[in-house]
Amino acid sequence: MRMVDIIEKKKNGEKLTKEEIKFFITGMLNKSVPLYQVSALLMAIVFNGMTDDETALLTDVMLKSGDTVDLSSVKGYKFDKHSTGGVGDKVTLVLGPMVAACGMKLAKMSGRGLGHTGGTLDKLESIPGFQTRIPISQFKKQVADIGIAVVGQTGDLVPADKELYALRDVTGTVNSRALIASSIMSKKMAVGTDVILLDVKYGDGAFMKNVEDATELAKLMVSIGKKMGKNVRAEITGMDQPLGYAVGNILEVKEAIDCLHGKWPDDLKEVCFSSGSTLLLQGKVCKTEKDARELLQKKIDSGEAFEKFREMVIAQGGDVSYIDNPSKFPVSMYSQEIRSTTSGYVSRIEAKGIGIDAMKLGAGREKEEDIIDFAAGIVLNKKIGDKVQKGDVLATLYTERPHFDRIAKDIYSNFHISESKVEVKPIIEGQIK
Ligand code: URA
Numbered sequence: 001m002r003m004v005d006i007i008e009k010k011k012n013g014e015k016l017t018k019e020e021i022k023f024f025i026t027g028m029l030n031k032s033v034p035l036y037q038v039s040a041l042l043m044a045i046v047f048n049g050m051t052d053d054e055t056a057l058l059t060d061v062m063l064k065s066g067d068t069v070d071l072s073s074v075k076g077y078k079f080d081k082h083s084t085g086g087v088g089d090k091v092t093l094v095l096g097p098m099v100a101a102c103g104m105k106l107a108k109m110s111g112r113g114l115g116h117t118g119g120t121l122d123k124l125e126s127i128p129g130f131q132t133r134i135p136i137s138q139f140k141k142q143v144a145d146i147g148i149a150v151v152g153q154t155g156d157l158v159p160a161d162k163e164l165y166a167l168r169d170v171t172g173t174v175n176s177r178a179l180i181a182s183s184i185m186s187k188k189m190a191v192g193t194d195v196i197l198l199d200v201k202y203g204d205g206a207f208m209k210n211v212e213d214a215t216e217l218a219k220l221m222v223s224i225g226k227k228m229g230k231n232v233r234a235e236i237t238g239m240d241q242p243l244g245y246a247v248g249n250i251l252e253v254k255e256a257i258d259c260l261h262g263k264w265p266d267d268l269k270e271v272c273f274s275s276g277s278t279l280l281l282q283g284k285v286c287k288t289e290k291d292a293r294e295l296l297q298k299k300i301d302s303g304e305a306f307e308k309f310r311e312m313v314i315a316q317g318g319d320v321s322y323i324d325n326p327s328k329f330p331v332s333m334y335s336q337e338i339r340s341t342t343s344g345y346v347s348r349i350e351a352k353g354i355g356i357d358a359m360k361l362g363a364g365r366e367k368e369e370d371i372i373d374f375a376a377g378i379v380l381n382k383k384i385g386d387k388v389q390k391g392d393v394l395a396t397l398y399t400e401r402p403h404f405d406r407i408a409k410d411i412y413s414n415f416h417i418s419e420s421k422v423e424v425k426p427i428i429e430g431q432i433k
Helices: 005-013 017-030 035-048 050-064 091-101 120-126 136-146 157-172 176-189 211-227 251-258 266-282 289-301 304-315 350-365 405-413
Strands: 078-083 107-112 148-152 194-204 231-238 334-339 342-350 376-378 393-399 413-419 428-432
Touching: 005 035, 017 035, 017 157, 035 157, 035 176, 035 211, 035 231, 050 157, 050 176, 050 413, 078 176, 078 266, 091 107, 091 120, 091 148, 091 266, 091 304, 091 393, 107 120, 107 136, 107 413, 120 251, 136 148, 136 176, 136 304, 148 304, 148 405, 176 194, 176 376, 194 211, 194 266, 211 231, 211 428, 231 266, 251 266, 251 304, 251 376, 266 289, 266 393, 289 304, 334 405, 342 405, 350 376, 350 393, 350 405, 393 405, 405 413
Parallel strands: 078 107, 078 194, 107 148, 194 231
Antiparallel strands: 231 428, 334 393, 342 413, 376 393
16 A cells, blocks of 8 residues: 555545555554655645544544543443633633532543633633643543543553644644544543533634534534544534633633632533533433432532532642632732723624633743743623623733733724624524434
8 A cells, every 4th residue: 555545546536445544554553654644635635625434543543542430340420521722711620520510520631722722721721730741540440439530641542543643733634624523532432431512612612613514513522422433512602702701721721610619601501501511411411401410509509519520629739729719819010901982782702812812911821842831811791792892802912921012902902893783693502412
């Protein structure tokens, strides 16, 4: 078999066989296939796609490229939840404890933020002492003992994805349904949870720019999961503006703590209750969505969801006094309110632009080796549909970087104000079973 023939085949829009997929993945990992040939194949896949069967084969080959985590010795329904990435997405921090407080067990390996999207690991590491690099044996023990663990990718899980993802990032080949689906699903399959919920985001701040593409991606990932015997569902949710009000690591942890105390932004609440009730139905904890929503509310009201979050922080070495008293978190040296120069209604907030601004303030990484300023970021004061008077604060920026005037202007330009009232779209667009 020759790699150049496989590239030609995909260039001509033909379907690859399992042997051909295995040849290129194995060759990439043992370095017998050079990365320039892998890049050429990736580009051919971006242009000509893969059938659903081909994508399932690719997922399987990627999954088998490394270790897997066997959770069968852990009693109870283990669940995983994965978002395709967005701005202000702190759902795991809130949803995880809520659902774990209902008796299901969260076993999640999470990623870091890159570019305009934030990552759960960075948010958790903004809690002093919190460890995300823990051995697999400890991860399993924590899931068994307290029912919740969120860690970084440990062990040699899906090395094919590590290699491919890094290459896709620098060759303009991230945006492919087949490549995104196989990347996400191989990682989800490598951690043996019983239940998986995918949050597939669409809109300005997401990989998928419209509902149709997000729905296609969700359908594909659900069908791959099912073929591999998993209980998997997907929700399609909007990312046309940042989720909640806070963007930036400590700022988002503080917002998540507020939510666990019952103080919610509407959109974040709806995503947590919708995804949470879906998980409770998948895990057979509840029979109806209404029961599930009520149970989740009870766990917030009783403080059990917050207590679960505390337990996770303690188990992973975090200083829980910050969780109990969030005013202890450091605050940035500089802050500036961004005020509206017109009156009207907020019609759009460019999520990607806000994500990039937060990154420039220090909240994210442009390059993998960049060091994050955990306190930096942006807190929105207005969301889509809100009425604005001239002079009202639209957002506040926080940073240690003294030269932020340009960024402040940029944040302002991401807000669009219209004269007429604006209808707010529901955040949950649909669900794929
Ligand atoms: N998240 C992943 O893990 N992989 C992708 O390809 C895109 C988003």
